[in-house]
Amino acid sequence: MKKLLALCLTVVLCLCCLASCGSAHKENEWFSEEKLTNCLVGDLPTIEKDYVNHNGEDIYVSFTSKEREAYVAEVFEYLKSQNFKYFGTRGEQASTLAGSFTTYYFKPATELSEFYVGSSYKFVYSDGTLDEDGDPIFCILTIYDYEAKNLEYGTKNFAYNTLITLRYKSEAPLSGRYALNEEEHEHIFTYTSAGEIGHYITSSLCGCSYEEGTLDHFDENMDLICDACGYDMNADYPPLVDTTIPLRNLTRCEWLNELTAEDIAEIKIIGEAVGVAPGNLKNVSSSTDEAVIARIFEEYYQLDTRPISKMEGQIDGGSGVTVKFILKNGTAKDLYINNGNYLDTNGDYFELLSTPKFKDTDNATKAYGFITYLGTGTVYDKDNHSVCEIPIDELEFVESDGCVDAVVTGYYYTVETEFGTLYFDYSNDLFYLQFEEGKVDYIEYYQLVGKNLDELIAEYSATSTD
Numbered sequence: 326m327k328k329l330l331a332l333c334l335t336v337v338l339c340l341c342c343l344a345s346c347g348s349a350h351k352e353n354e355w356f357s358e359e360k361l362t363n364c365l366v367g368d369l370p371t372i373e374k375d376y377v378n379h380n381g382e383d384i385y386v387s388f389t390s391k392e393r394e395a396y397v398a399e400v401f402e403y404l405k406s407q408n409f410k411y412f413g414t415r416g417e418q419a420s421t422l423a424g425s426f427t428t429y430y431f432k433p434a435t436e437l438s439e440f441y442v443g444s445s446y447k448f449v450y451s452d453g454t455l456d457e458d459g460d461p462i463f464c465i466l467t468i469y470d471y472e473a474k475n476l477e478y479g480t481k482n483f484a485y486n487t488l489i490t491l492r493y494k495s496e497a498p499l500s501g502r503y504a505l506n507e508e509e510h511e512h513i514f515t516y517t518s519a520g521e522i523g524h525y526i527t528s529s530l531c532g533c534s535y536e537e538g539t540l541d542h543f544d545e546n547m548d549l550i551c552d553a554c555g556y557d558m559n560a561d562y563p564p565l566v567d568t569t570i571p572l573r574n575l576t577r578c579e580w581l582n583e584l585t586a587e588d589i590a591e592i593k594i595i596g597e598a599v600g601v602a603p604g605n606l607k608n609v610s611s612s613t614d615e616a617v618i619a620r621i622f623e624e625y626y627q628l629d630t631r632p633i634s635k636m637e638g639q640i641d642g643g644s645g646v647t648v649k650f651i652l653k654n655g656t657a658k659d660l661y662i663n664n665g666n667y668l669d670t671n672g673d674y675f676e677l678l679s680t681p682k683f684k685d686t687d688n689a690t691k692a693y694g695f696i697t698y699l700g701t702g703t704v705y706d707k708d709n710h711s712v713c714e715i716p717i718d719e720l721e722f723v724e725s726d727g728c729v730d731a732v733v734t735g736y737y738y739t740v741e742t743e744f745g746t747l748y749f750d751y752s753n754d755l756f757y758l759q760f761e762e763g764k765v766d767y768i769e770y771y772q773l774v775g776k777n778l779d780e781l782i783a784e785y786s787a788t789s790t791d
Contacts, residue, residue, distance in 0.1 A: 354378045356491055364464040364493050365407070365452055370399045377476060377483050382768060384489040385476050393487055397446050397468055401437050404466070410453035411461060411505075414440045419504055427500040431463060445469040449503055456494075463503040465492040497724070497769045498760035499606045516540075516554040524554035569629040572677065576669040580658050581626050584650070586619040593649040594621075594682055597696055599663065600642045604744025605696045609721050610682075612689035622650070624681035625660070630667060631676045638674025640664040646680060692721040692774050699743045704782055707737035713786040717742060725755065725770035738778060753777040 353376060361367050376386035388396065404412065416432030431449055432439075440446050448466040456462050469488040476483045495502040516524045523539040542551035542558060549558045573581035590613065597607035612618065625648065643664040650658045661667075667675045683689040697717040704712040740747040740756075747756045754773040776784075 351378045351381070352376070356384070357381065360491060360493075364466070364491050365409070365450070366404070366464075366466065366491070368403070369466075369491075370396070370403055372396065377485070379476065380768060382490070385483060385485040386487050386489070387473075387485050388487045393468075393470065398437065400446075400448070400466070400468070401440070404448055404450060407450075409450040411449075411451040411463070414447050414449055415442050415503075416506065419506075428502045428504050430506040431461075431503045444471070460504060462494055464494070465496050465501070465503070466490070467492075467496070492767070498758065498767050499604070499769070500724070514553075518551070518554040518556040520556070521558075524551065524556065569631055569678070570675065572628040572630050572667070572675075573626055575630065575667065575675060576671060578660065578667075578669075584622070584652075584658070586615070586622045588652050588654075589618050589622060589650050590653045591651040592618050592621050593647075593651065595647040595649065595694065597645055597647075598642075599645045601696060602744070603695070603697050603699070604742070606693045607696050609692045609694050610689050611692075612683060612687060614688040617683070617687045617689065621648075621681055621683070624679075628681065629678050631678065633666065633674050633676045635672075635674060637676070638666045638668065640666070646682075690774075692723055693771070694718060694721055695742070695744070697743060702740045702742040702747070704778070705739045705741065712738070712782055715740070715781045715785045719776060719781055720747075720773065721775050722756075722771040722773045725772050738782075740778075749778055753779040 355371050355378070356369070358367070361369055372384070372386055374386065374388075374392075376384050379385055411431060411433070413431055413433040416430035419428040419430050431451075434440055437446075440448055446468040449463050450466075451461045451463045454462050467488075467490045469490070471486050471488065473484060473486050476485055490496075492501075514526045515528045517527045518524050519539050523541050525537075525539050540553075542553070542556055544550065544552060544558065550556070551558060572578050591611055593609060593611040595607055595609050598605060612621075640663065645664070646662045648660040648662070650660075652658070662677060662680055665677055665680060667677060669675065695717050700716060700718070701714045702717050703714050706712055736749065736752055738749040740749070745758055745760070747758060749756045754777040755770065756773070756778075757768050757770045760767045760769070
């Protein structure tokens with residue numbers, strides 16, 4: 326009998342150990358050696374008190390104000406001692422690449438107080454290693470200061486007020502990258518013409534690195550002479566056409582003549598990069614404000630275009646804008662603009678003299694969407710059974726702060742897409758993606774706005790059975 330009891334106790338202890346090993350939260354386990362090395366901080370100061378490593382990614386700890394100040398100062402002195410080529414913090418937001426990701430300017434800093442951004446200390450640094458585009462690769466170490474919160478996992482509850490994150494190349498997989506402020510440094514290159522295909526850089530008088538290969542001609546003063554190498558582009562372009570044509574008179578745009586602002590319930594303006602990989606983000610701005618709708622509609626109704634050649638209209642890459650007029654009867658009218666140009670059904674190109682958009686003062690909401698080429702994703706339940714297909718364009722979301730103070734609830738769905746898996750472990754409107762950036766895995770959380778996953782499943786399950 327005693328042997329049987331001992332055996333049962335042994336089995337229970339083994340099961341507990343296995344459950345503990347499978348936990349995504351590890352107490353008092355520091356960042357991995359691989360992550361520290363990849364982020365250039367192999368000897369990053371550790372913490373001399375209890376903490377939790379969340380999913381092998383982030384460190385949760387409860388500090389007194391003096392403890393936090395002391396640790397931040399220790400980290401600051403350590404980073405300064407590494408003599409990075411670039412050492413500073415987050416500067417102003419740079420222009421986004423039509424929704425691809427948010428980029429911030431790197432801001433050099435020397436005093437600890439300069440590194441406090443919002444409610445966190447943000448250290449941005451680089452040893453000068455360049456990426457495939459010739460830009461410095463930055464790492465980001467952030468120490469967040471929170472009001473007291475709880476992290477629940479399994480049967481445990483951990484109180485914390487400080488979050489420490491360490492990122493390579495970007496704060497999130499699709500946003501939060503850093504770039505040098507080109508306005509603060511004017512490059513001095515010499516160029517040699519390669520004929521109609523472009524020009525190439527022959528030397529750098531400012532000592533900066535430069536891109537190999539042929540670069541496109543550019544003409545900012547519109548004299549059809551390349552501003553860099555002096556190549557005469559007059560032979561490559563036909564004379565400019567003085568005639569303008571209202572957008573509403575072009576094929577596929579005649580519906581502008583048939584509507585009034587009162588017919589429109591909502592306007593969405595979607596900006597995205599052209600030719601990038603699926604999974605990149607696009608910007609989605611929308612408004613149901615009657616005054617804003619009336620102004621935007623009138624601007625497009627009155628908009629003039631200019632006929633241009635196919636050479637001018639056929640642009641690879643760049644950015645695209647979709648303007649969606651959602652009518653009160655439930656239908657929608659779309660207008661697609663590629664790099665400021667419109668292509669009609671006859672194969673003719675027209676340059677828009679402007680591209681009306683929302684103003685910063687407009688009553689409009691902002692969210693993100695995913696760039697996709699297949700268009701749909703498949704929903705699976707927790708038993709990996711296919712539920713339905715949903716349009717990826719229906720997913721509109723905002724970034725979550727990454728602090729998920731909830732346990733896995735049993736609500737569990739995944740959405741398989743062409744660019745990865747969306748995990749709905751917590752609720753019908755909170756999901757995350759897991760990425761690999763270099764040698765480091767990242768998890769990024771997003772919050773759906775508008776339709777949640779349950780609503781999408783109900784709508785498109787019904788559609789598939791009709």
